Amino acid sequence: MLVLSRKSHQRIQIDDQIFIEVVSIGHNKVKLAISAPGNISIRREELPVDSESDGDSHESLSEDPAPSRNRR
Numbered sequence: 001m002l003v004l005s006r007k008s009h010q011r012i013q014i015d016d017q018i019f020i021e022v023v024s025i026g027h028n029k030v031k032l033a034i035s036a037p038g039n040i041s042i043r044r045e046e047l048p049v050d051s052e053s054d055g056d057s058h059e060s061l062s063e064d065p066a067p068s069r070n071r072r
Contacts, residue, residue: 004012011021018040023031034042043049 006012006022008022008025011019013019017037019035021033021035023033025031036042
């Protein structure tokens with residue numbers, strides 16, 4: 001496991017197409033924005049995998065989305 005420290009609005013890049021940005025840091029919460037191609041499934045670990053959609057759950061999207069160029 002790689003552990004990194006980031007400040008608000010700093011990004012991490014994975015390969016050429018996946019970006020994770022720290023949108024905000026609160027008292028007990030970190031808000032992240034993730035940009036990835038449409039074929040990459042992104043979900044919160046605590047949510048069950050929906051077998052019909054192969055884990056591509058739109059329920060994991062935040063109600064308060066952060067600005068992003070390639071958001072799913």
